[in-house]
Amino acid sequence: MEQVKIYDSTLRDGAQGYMISFSVEDKLLIAKKLDDYGVHYIEAGYPSSSPKDAEFFRRARALGLKRAKLVAFGSTRRAGVSAEEDAGLRELLDAGTEYTAVYGKAWDFHVKDVIQTTLEENLDMISSSISYLVKNGRKVIFDAEHFFDGYKNNPEYAARVVDAAWSAGAFSICLCDTNGGAFMDDAYAAVAETVGRFGSDIEWGIHCHNDSGLAAANTVKAYMAGCSQIQGTFTGIGERCGNANLSTVIPLLELKLGVRTGSASGDLSALTRTAAYIADVANSALENRMPFVGKNAFRHKGGAHLDGVLKSPESFEHIDPALVGNKRRTALSEQTGRAGIIEYIQRVIPGVSKQDDGVTELLQALKDMENRGYQYEAAEASFELFIAKSLKKYSPNFEITDIKITTNTPFDDERSVTAVVRIISQGKRVLVADEGVGPVNALDKAVRKSLEQVFPQLRQVRLIDFKVRVLDNRVGTEKLVRVVITSSDGARNWSTVGISANIIEASFHALLDSLEYKLMIDAQD
């Protein structure tokens, strides 16, 4: 079985994605995770452009990576100075990695119009930089920037660039579609012709951007034409429309073409959780509809699809979700129909059957809640609680009857907000108060203060995410807001929702659902 190498650039090209900003700590976490997954190369930064990246390479030596090779990235020397004099190359050496990637121009237009030097000087910049790095003990990957545009515009010059890099000692040459404009068949032809010309002693890399929506397709085509080093970012982040998404390309290669991409586990079962982890550290939510690893990748909403997949999974699933560490999900909505809703009800109350009267009533109640703006799709814990309450399988043994919250300037004071809550628990009426840095925090603290005495397990519950969206409602003068809270007790995460024109009330409902959900599931355990 053929084997390719996976080259992840999340920490370098990914860091150039919009709204992405990694701390050194973030980079160390991601490098560790990529190594755990088992990629072959981690392009980890651009030491000459960022002191943060230089610090990363210093600290990365202590990471003890098991398998992945760290790659420091930089440009060839500047025009008009020698490689020895070039500060950027020196900083690249200072990174202290065994592997180094340098990029140089493969498109004559870029040489003349952007870096404004001669075609000959550009070739010398490439060969002298690579020679210098090789002489200093580095294994060099040459990134032929704009290779596909260069190949189209002046194929002979593009070939001379490749030749210069290879002759100077690069062991790998990566063909880059820097602008993301390459088109499948053209990309195939350019790679096939180049690999054919220079032979397969070179480790040929492919580096695509997604500006035409074809990064995954072009990458796979380039593999078919002879590339064996597959570059991309694990979740597709990167400059503009992003880089080839490795969490898409890896399963395409493995599951559609039968190519080994390597991984520590020997299979792709860590793919989804690795992507989710990286997205989390990058603070860029994984798109729900991302192929293979997204939360919706195997989620069925239409009634016919849901019925089909419950009969035979392959009827509406192109692969078994477990192969990539993902799972089947159903969507909760008016389109779901009985088959889907029943699955949820059975989670809460095992043994309920499709024919029970309660199901029809629940569908109706669900529609009513949806009309009020509730969407349980992102808040399954609220939905399960709603089912349990509707079918009288759970009722809270406390009640919160009054709330008063006061917020004062100066805000930068831990006591700027006070919350007073009146609560009836075990037949007793108590008034509790607490203070916090914000209204939700103060309210949360006051509610817990009274409840934790009776339900000590609530101490484990931590709020881990909090999202607010204004709901678009064309009718009415005040906008509704939807608050979704994600909580964790260390073992489980769950999400709850609240809706109101008042953000405090919406937060309160989501908060209360979160605590009640914890009480409900603990009672079931």
Place this chain on the structure above:
Amino acid sequence: MEQVKIYDSTLRDGAQGYMISFSVEDKLLIAKKLDDYGVHYIEAGYPSSSPKDAEFFRRARALGLKRAKLVAFGSTRRAGVSAEEDAGLRELLDAGTEYTAVYGKAWDFHVKDVIQTTLEENLDMISSSISYLVKNGRKVIFDAEHFFDGYKNNPEYAARVVDAAWSAGAFSICLCDTNGGAFMDDAYAAVAETVGRFGSDIEWGIHCHNDSGLAAANTVKAYMAGCSQIQGTFTGIGERCGNANLSTVIPLLELKLGVRTGSASGDLSALTRTAAYIADVANSALENRMPFVGKNAFRHKGGAHLDGVLKSPESFEHIDPALVGNKRRTALSEQTGRAGIIEYIQRVIPGVSKQDDGVTELLQALKDMENRGYQYEAAEASFELFIAKSLKKYSPNFEITDIKITTNTPFDDERSVTAVVRIISQGKRVLVADEGVGPVNALDKAVRKSLEQVFPQLRQVRLIDFKVRVLDNRVGTEKLVRVVITSSDGARNWSTVGISANIIEASFHALLDSLEYKLMIDAQD
């Protein structure tokens, strides 16, 4: 020049996307917009599965579409009843459209295991349903569901399905990759062989899903193999990973292959705003890194890219963004470098040059703000205000010194929240109070109450979106929240940001920036 037809299924397959829920009103707005753009077909709903869709078709007659043909969608008759007796087909006729799409199974496995009937009965379900619809005056498109899986598993049966539909009078046959598992070259071969066998009197459609990240690639391949009706959804929404994204496929066909896709304007200049409008009505934000139409599609962040693109746009842009109605953007961050920041500064203070001392200080101030959690990328108005204040080109002539907000149950009362604000304006100290449905609303009303007397133009300002995210900060006990507010004065939209552990304070900063921004730009006009 070759011409294809664009078939949009946003209102049918798109509505099966997770978290998508269209009202009849939403559907009418989107149909109108698609017609304005100039798609050829609008697959608008599934009347037999949804009373909402049946209502849509009744009301759509009054829309006066200029060009697009509305298509009602449904399944072939059920097994064991005649076409005349089938309620679904009757409801399809009741939709009253000239064009009708019906789907039937092209994969023998699905016939046997999912709908559990015989292969012969399935063929008869297809032919009798189509004959019935044709007899009743409909132009019929047959969706060969699971065509590509069927073709792989039992190519002869898949061909018999196509034959049954064609013989019964369908003018168009759409080859569907329902599970999204098709692979480019295989898809090409299957289409080419099928079109070759049945000839090109049929209007061949292609309908792909994105489960393998190849929906756009497969669609383009199918066009190259002979399909001339291109199905998808304008923004890619749809079941699981979504449908082929027309806002990607259309420019691929037009700009990479030179195929005419039709549009009212004769070009693609309405592409970006149509996609943005549909995403807006669907309440599913357009992904920023969506090819061609995303906000980041032509946004440059890395310093070298930004410098290059300022010298020659084609150096890092595969097409001119204006061709698809998009525009170049720059990102604001520590990686942006002087070239990018200066562009922003010049918007606020024309004439500032790259060499001015102020630029270095601004870069430093920007880094400081970023370290505090500010990200100006999503809040350019706050950034412009920050520049103007830093360079002493704008200073507000009022000051808010104290705020007190009280929130009480019952929450469902317009007076559940009161805000008291102390403000110094034109040398006078005033205390104003107002009430609202939530703390931000009450605060907004109180602040405006005093300011609108002095600055009447603030009455034009409306809050149109409000987003809150918890910032991940591993250090420290209380989490920071980032509030981003989008405001509009009718002519312009702008976004502002506030950060604090207290959501009220963060909202207050974003709110105040929004009002000050309006004052600043009005003063410049």
